[in-house]
Amino acid sequence: MWPDPNLKVATLVSVGQHPKSGRARRAEQDARAVELGLKMAGTRSRLVNVGAGDETGLRQYLGMGLPELMQVKAGTEADAVPALVEHLKTHPTDIVLTGIRAEQGEASGMVPYLLGEQLGWPVVSRIADIQKIEDGKADVLQALPRGQRRLLRVPLPFIATVDNAAPEARQYAYGPARRGQLAETNGTAIVDEARLEWQETPAKPRPKRLNVVKAKSAADRFKAATAKPQGQGGQVIRDGTDREKAEAIMELLISEGVVR
Amino acid sequence: MLLDWLLPTLLIAALALLAIGAIRRINLWRAGQPEAVKLIAGLMAMPRRYLVDLHHVVERDKVMSNTHVATAGGFVLSMLLIIPVYLFGLESRWLTIPLLIATAAMFTGAIFVYRRRRNPPARLSKGPWMRLPKNLLAFSGSFFLLTLLTSGLLPENFLGVWGGWVLTAILLVGIASGLSELLFGMGWGGPMKHAFAGALHLAFHRRPERFGGGRSTGLKPVNLDGALGVAEPKDFKWNQLLGFDACVQCGRCEAVCPAFAAGQPLNPKKLIQDMVVGLAGGTDANYAGSPYPGTEVGKAHGNPHQPIVDGLVNADTLWSCTTCRACVEECPMMIEHVDAIVDMRRHITLERGETPNKGAEVLDNLIATDNPGGYDPGSRMNWAADLDLPLMADKQEAEVLFWVSDGCFDMRSQRILRAFVSILKAANVDFAVLGNEECDSGDVARRLGDDATFQSLAKHNIATLSQYRFKRIVTTDPHAFHVINNEYGDFGGHYEVLHHSTFINELVEQGRIQLDRFKGGTVTYHDPCYLGRYNGEYESPRALLKALGIEVSEMERSGYRSRCCGGGGGAPITDIPGEHRIADMRVDDARQVDAETIAVACQQCTAMLEGVVEPRPEIRDLAELVADGLVVEAAEPGPAKTRPAVEEVH
């Protein structure tokens, strides 16, 4: 059934940054999204990038065997979201795939949510695979922590972010990367005012909270490493109104000191 | 008599068929890509290349070499005489007596060919090659007899009427079968094709530098704006196709190929024959030699315009090669297997993006971090944090630029590097390193077919090197040595490059370091392919070992016949499974000479051979052996320090 000739897949790609050398490259999660797009729609799946991204980095996506990458020119200071919304409104699309967050710049991971909000499409986060599409609905396999999976049925069109659990991106090759077209269009360039005021400093590694496991045997350790965390004071709220659920979340955030 | 008109007819027919076949064959080669050759100079040089260079290789097998001289020399001479005598009917003792001698020589040679064919070694191909000696005998025997009979050297009516007819019939059969094998078969793809294609291959060889005792081992530069690698047989250069056609299926390459011996799916002879199938079109059903281990013969098919991978050759075959060049060194027809293999790999990597196993990751790392391990490019000098090495960037000028190579990221290789630094310091050599400015040499990328990455690394390194003044580059890595020495030149980098074994040996000869005698047991020396066959350095390492008082117990396969450790050509990265591991076989070679230590001269060899399970001989790099044996000038003897002794009271 794959690749599906009628399916319209667009993958939003950004220029990544190698963690050691800082060099521009294809972003790892975005590349996995491209791989998934290739599986579903073959070389007809579209690549979209907003901004004045580095050419070497972008060409690595073309090196995966796609003939064209649409580069929506919006300037380095522009907000990517309005340009993408405009692009997606004018180009019929069934599925939008992208990584969870960019490897450089703001990297807030907000783009898919903002797009979903403005287009009115569902957003599925951290998917590992899309298994099939039937009657306008896709069976999407979502990756949960510790190797768990959840199967969701999502109506088209939708937006999905691709988790590291998805199949690894194929090798990019020099020949197709060189031949691929970087097609440029001009997009809505709305300057991201808020961001202009920010200052950037290199990130410091965050201290990790150690999880002390008091296990006596290998089996115990294995369980501790793989089992779903049980309870731990958490609470699953199924009933109640949205407002009550939101209040419960707010309460938790205040008690954890996230919101003051 | 009957022969008077039949023989010239047969001769003309055979010669005509040869000509048609030859033109057809030449057109098959012309399907390849253009490559400029010196037409006249090449043809003029051909006899010398045959008599000197080719025989230099053939002579490694003395009997076979004499056999070939007699048979081939006899054949060429007899053909040159048969045409005037039997086609134009010239009658002269000056022609017939030499013809008798020539055919007799050829007959003698053919007997030896026949004898070898009775119990052929496994490396020889059977099939049509089995009938060749019979036809050689038929051809030379018949023409000898015929000439004897018609030369008037025998009394009149020697045989009587009936005897004459019987003999004529026998002679006719002999002549017909001989001519069809030797002339018709030569043009139409029979075993004798090797003579025709082989002669032209010698004339138009792609690496003419190899003749006259020269060496040419660097890969040819690739134009990245053109076709990337070889996808179909027609993408080879025309003279590469010609070279494939020259193969005599002697299997010498097969006998020395480490991948074949390890049971990996590669047999260089079969590969060349598959290329012949590809250039001529058809299947490998008629191939009668050893297969690729684990692969059935008869399934491969191809033609000049069909992709090679998928159908003709499996990608695994191409990725099994360690680029050790043992096959090239051994091939009497001077065929360039490694060039062909890397050409095909280049297509797989640069066009298909299908470098197997860790290949993609290594290439990605090289692109992103300039080293195959993906380490922080700013951490290149961590290995020498305590050594206080002079940096080129600070000094600008030094006698020796020490090329550290990616060994700096590997803990085992670091021991070799540190040993070499201690030697440099002991000899007071004025040296400096590039530090973080150094990038991978590009060797692995290129052997994996990624010439784009190779070129970007090479150009980057050349630009870096051009900023500084130094007399020579010295490195402990034979791969970097080969690439900088033989392959950077095409991109404008010309340097005097030395391998550390050569350099240390120089220091010893100049008396700049003193060495103690080595006190271990039996030592053998493993020649790294990229030092020996690629660069002809067999002597310095041995001289150095001798300076340490070591008498090397040579392994059966050493020097130009050294067996690869399995580490070259990216083979450990692509890691194609076989039945054995090449490194195990190499260590077995060393065990056979009861070596307790294997001296090596390459960090890759060290890694491969040390990967063999214990108990096995110890693996030591030359630099380590020398560093251990350094006699350090005793420092000014200071006042003797005496410490109060601690006594045991009870």
Ligand code: SF4
């Ligand atoms: S390639 Fe060379 S060594 Fe190998 S079989 Fe042919 S002629 Fe012999």
Ligand code: SF4
């Ligand atoms: S280069 Fe070495 S491994 Fe490759 S085919 Fe030749 S002999 Fe075999």
